[in-house]
Amino acid sequence: MNPNDKHVTASPLICISTIIMVWLFIVLMMPLVPPVEAMEGDITPVPTPTPLGEVSADANCRMCHTDHNFRGRFENGEIIDLYVDSGQFDNSVHGKAGLECIACHPQTTSYPHQVGGKQIDCVVCHPTIGGKPEKPGEALIVDLPYKDARHMTLAINNACRSCHKEEFKAATDSAHVKVLKAGNIYAPVCVDCHGSHDTTPPDEPRAKISRSCGECHRSVYTTYRFSVHGAALEEDSNPDVPTCVDCHGAHQVRGPRNPDYRDDSIAICGGCHADEKLMAKYGISTDVFQTYLSDFHGRSVNLYRLSGDPRQASEATCFDCHGIHNILPPDDPRSTIYPTNLQSTCQQCHEDANIRFPDAWLSHYIPDKEKTPILYFINLFYQFLLIPGVIGGFLVYIGLDTRKRWSEKRKKLHQAVAIAEEELNEELGSAHDFHQED
Amino acid sequence: MTSIKKISTPPFTPAPAEDSIDLNHIKRKVLAKRIREARNLAFRLITQINGRRLIRRFSLSESFQHLTLLTSFTLLAFTGLLQTYSAHAPVAAIINFLGGVDDLRTIHRIAAISLILVSAYHLWTILDTWFVKRRRGSMWPRMKDLQDLIQMVLYNLDRRPEPPKFDRFSFDEKIEYWALIWGQIVMITTGLIMWFPLFITKLFPGEAIPVARTLHRWEAILAVLSILIWHMYHTQIKTRNTSIFTGFMTEEEMLHEHPLEYDRIIAACEFLKRVRPEEVIFPFTPESRTTPSPQSSSPGHAP
Numbered sequence: 098m099n100p101n102d103k104h105v106t107a108s109p110l111i112c113i114s115t116i117i118m119v120w121l122f123i124v125l126m127m128p129l130v131p132p133v134e135a136m137e138g139d140i141t142p143v144p145t146p147t148p149l150g151e152v153s154a155d156a157n158c159r160m161c162h163t164d165h166n167f168r169g170r171f172e173n174g175e176i177i178d179l180y181v182d183s184g185q186f187d188n189s190v191h192g193k194a195g196l197e198c199i200a201c202h203p204q205t206t207s208y209p210h211q212v213g214g215k216q217i218d219c220v221v222c223h224p225t226i227g228g229k230p231e232k233p234g235e236a237l238i239v240d241l242p243y244k245d246a247r248h249m250t251l252a253i254n255n256a257c258r259s260c261h262k263e264e265f266k267a268a269t270d271s272a273h274v275k276v277l278k279a280g281n282i283y284a285p286v287c288v289d290c291h292g293s294h295d296t297t298p299p300d301e302p303r304a305k306i307s308r309s310c311g312e313c314h315r316s317v318y319t320t321y322r323f324s325v326h327g328a329a330l331e332e333d334s335n336p337d338v339p340t341c342v343d344c345h346g347a348h349q350v351r352g353p354r355n356p357d358y359r360d361d362s363i364a365i366c367g368g369c370h371a372d373e374k375l376m377a378k379y380g381i382s383t384d385v386f387q388t389y390l391s392d393f394h395g396r397s398v399n400l401y402r403l404s405g406d407p408r409q410a411s412e413a414t415c416f417d418c419h420g421i422h423n424i425l426p427p428d429d430p431r432s433t434i435y436p437t438n439l440q441s442t443c444q445q446c447h448e449d450a451n452i453r454f455p456d457a458w459l460s461h462y463i464p465d466k467e468k469t470p471i472l473y474f475i476n477l478f479y480q481f482l483l484i485p486g487v488i489g490g491f492l493v494y495i496g497l498d499t500r501k502r503w504s505e506k507r508k509k510l511h512q513a514v515a516i517a518e519e520e521l522n523e524e525l526g527s528a529h530d531f532h533q534e535d
Numbered sequence: 536m537t538s539i540k541k542i543s544t545p546p547f548t549p550a551p552a553e554d555s556i557d558l559n560h561i562k563r564k565v566l567a568k569r570i571r572e573a574r575n576l577a578f579r580l581i582t583q584i585n586g587r588r589l590i591r592r593f594s595l596s597e598s599f600q601h602l603t604l605l606t607s608f609t610l611l612a613f614t615g616l617l618q619t620y621s622a623h624a625p626v627a628a629i630i631n632f633l634g635g636v637d638d639l640r641t642i643h644r645i646a647a648i649s650l651i652l653v654s655a656y657h658l659w660t661i662l663d664t665w666f667v668k669r670r671r672g673s674m675w676p677r678m679k680d681l682q683d684l685i686q687m688v689l690y691n692l693d694r695r696p697e698p699p700k701f702d703r704f705s706f707d708e709k710i711e712y713w714a715l716i717w718g719q720i721v722m723i724t725t726g727l728i729m730w731f732p733l734f735i736t737k738l739f740p741g742e743a744i745p746v747a748r749t750l751h752r753w754e755a756i757l758a759v760l761s762i763l764i765w766h767m768y769h770t771q772i773k774t775r776n777t778s779i780f781t782g783f784m785t786e787e788e789m790l791h792e793h794p795l796e797y798d799r800i801i802a803a804c805e806f807l808k809r810v811r812p813e814e815v816i817f818p819f820t821p822e823s824r825t826t827p828s829p830q831s832s833s834p835g836h837a838p
Contacts, residue, residue, distance in 0.1 A: 387622075396621050397636055403624075404631040449733050456741025457732055464749075471742065472749050479753035487714075487757060491765045497691040498773065 158198045158205075159183055169241040176238065177246055186294045201256040247282050253293075254286040261287070264348045272352040285313065299347075304330050306340040314341075320422040325429075327422075337375060353421075359414060360402035363395065366415040385461040389415070392458070418442055427460075570810060576803035581783075589783040590800065596660065601779045603653040610646035612759045614639045619752055647726055654719050673703040676713070680706040702795040707769050711761075718758045725751040 161167050162181045169177050186192045191200070199205060243249040258265040264287075268274050277284035290309045291299060300306055307330060311318025321327040321341070329335035344365050345351060351358050363386075369375055371386035389395035394412040401408050416424075418434055425432035433442045439455035447454060464472035546559060579591040593601075617639060620626045630636055664672050683706045686699040704712070725747035728735050732744050770776045774792065778784045789797040 390622055396618065400621055400627055400630055400636040403627045404635055406631075406635070447733060451733075451736055453736040453739075453741040454733065457736065457744035458741075459745055464745075469742070469745070471746055475746065475749050475753070479757070484753070484757050484760070488760050488764060491761070491768075494688070494691075495764065495768050497688065498768075501691040501693070502773065 155197050162198075164237075166237055168238045170238050171241050171243055171245045171249070173245050175245055177241070177249075179239075181294050189292070189294060189296045190298060191296055200259075202253065203256060203259075250288060250293075251282060251286060254288055257287040267348040268350075271346070271348060271350045272355075273350060275352075300340075302334055303336065303340060304334065306342055310341040317422050324420070324422055324424045325426050326424060337369070337378070339369065356407035357402075360398055360407050360411060362414050362416060363389070363398055363402065382461070384463055388459070388461045388463060413446060417445065566810070570807070573803035573807045573810075576800045577807050580800055580804060588786045590786065590789045590797065591782055592778040592784045592789075593782050595782065598779060598782050600653055600657055600660075603649060607646040607650040607653070608758075608762070610642055611650065612755065612762075614643040614646070615755055616759065618643075619755070644730070647723075647730075650719075651723055654723065674709060674712050676709055680709055700794045701792065702799075703793060705792070707765070711766055711769075714758075714761055714765075718754055718761075721750055721754045722758070725754070 159181075162179055163183055165178060165180045167179045169179050171177065204210075241249065243252065273284050273286075277286070289312075299309070307318060307321060307327065311322075322331060326338040329338045330340060342350070344362075345353070353359075367386040370381065371383050373383045376383045390399055394414075397412040398414055401411050420433045423431075423433070425435075427434045429435060430437075432438065436455075440450060440452055443450040443455055459469060459472075462468050464476060466473050581589045581591060583589065617626055617630050617633075618636065621630055621636070630639060633639065661672065664670050679702075683699040683701065686695055687706070689695040690698045728743055728747035729751065735743055770779075774788075776784075776788070776792070778788070784792070786797075
């Protein structure tokens, strides 16, 4: 036998063991390979925050970014102050959490920074050695790799995603992102509502939420500000009234012209107005939701909502009568549902509605003796007199009739059995009648 | 046995003077009326070729009215009650499965129109009965109906040996009919009020609409329960009565359910045979009944 043959015969074994080894290696190494999502280019791993008080890398940043004379020039020639209020940042949620500058500005890993892929030479800023610009008091202007301030905001805004993934994801279908994707770069991104270096909790105080929205939605905010909800929010810091986001959503904000928003709106209003505990605080009836649902408008809207086939123009929802941002109590003469305003409110849909037409709606009242005696007595009459009387009478009669029919049937059967026995006795003779002996 | 005696028509006399009373003239009128009535009854007895006899209980027009009413009532009740209880999630799911509340409303309104039309047609036939045929109509409640009800209850309580005998319409059918009439008036009125609220508020206060809504709902529940309990019991459970669809009842069914009417038909035939023996428009031979029933078996005799 050739000694080489030994190697030849051993080779399948080696092959198999090698394959197993490689397979094991791959399996064991799998958890160490970062998941695909994390490998995407624009998401950088979160840097470990440095606790406050220790000397951090931020000290480097603050060397320059605390100087008002440190400015940047955009590609369109606009000049921007690169000053960052470090005190304000330290008080922000991110400062308190100990995040470093590079947490949100991950591209500035080198110092001096690369600008547009080009490493800036130290002497661009510091022509002479000494750590200060050559001419004190004169602005130092660096070129920024962005078209303008808005494009810089949009670029840096992506950094929020590295920590706030859920919120980012929720916003992808929002009305704001749709506008942004449609090409309007001024559509709000994270920092427009939450702030950048001065990020504080969005609801401290609660009125801040609506004010943030009001930055852009001015006229809506002004209307809301004087509505029953807005006034309670601004003046009494009421913790229960809805702010903008309670109805419209925060990150996943839906446009009111979204077809399902219209039909869903009744659930939004009902969420609070059908909550007995919450409404008891303000002495508001929770019947409003049920009475609405049991009437023509509410029944239709609710069925459309449940059908998953939203209508653009369905029957009246809460806000069609009560107003949208201008909701006021019914005893306020400015309210759309103040008695003298009701006719024109109805006329929004029922063009020919006359002065009597609003009375067709019971104003969310369950029929009672004082307000709607006719309805109250009709209900009593049918519920406790007519229906139980008629149907009960029918049932009693039918019960008696059935009993009689069955007893007649039984009687006939017994008679037939008796005749049959008699005839059998005659045929067979009484000798076979052993019935009594048992 | 009554001997068959020909009754002659009173002799014709010229129209009487205004202030005198001509007995013959009155007699002629009365006899003509009786013959008319007898014919109406006798026409309803039909002998088939195999010798079985049927009694026409309902005309084609009445069968058609009932069928239209049956269809529209079922559709109305189904689509209406679903809407009434749509606040419950399973009901809402059924509505949306069936195509949504809009389709349901369309069906409800189409059925409502056919119900209104058939009601109008029925009203027309009533007017025809009163003013053209000059008959009272057999649905009017009579004292006998109350007596029948009491006797029936007593019979059911074993206080009477025999149940009462009914004429053309028994008291339970009359209850059914008048309940239906009442229900139709309420349902059509309140339904139209809800259908045209803008027009109604031009004439009546706005409260008319919630009142109509409430009445419509309660009356619908009452009507459906009545049909399911009273009507179904009497026509399907107690006896399986299909005469409204076929138009006919067999002799046995007639004798069992409407013996008085049956007797009237037979009497009318006999009367006609005596008064108008030359009219052989009806294949009538009361003696040759093929299936004599135990209740009213009469010994036959040669004609």
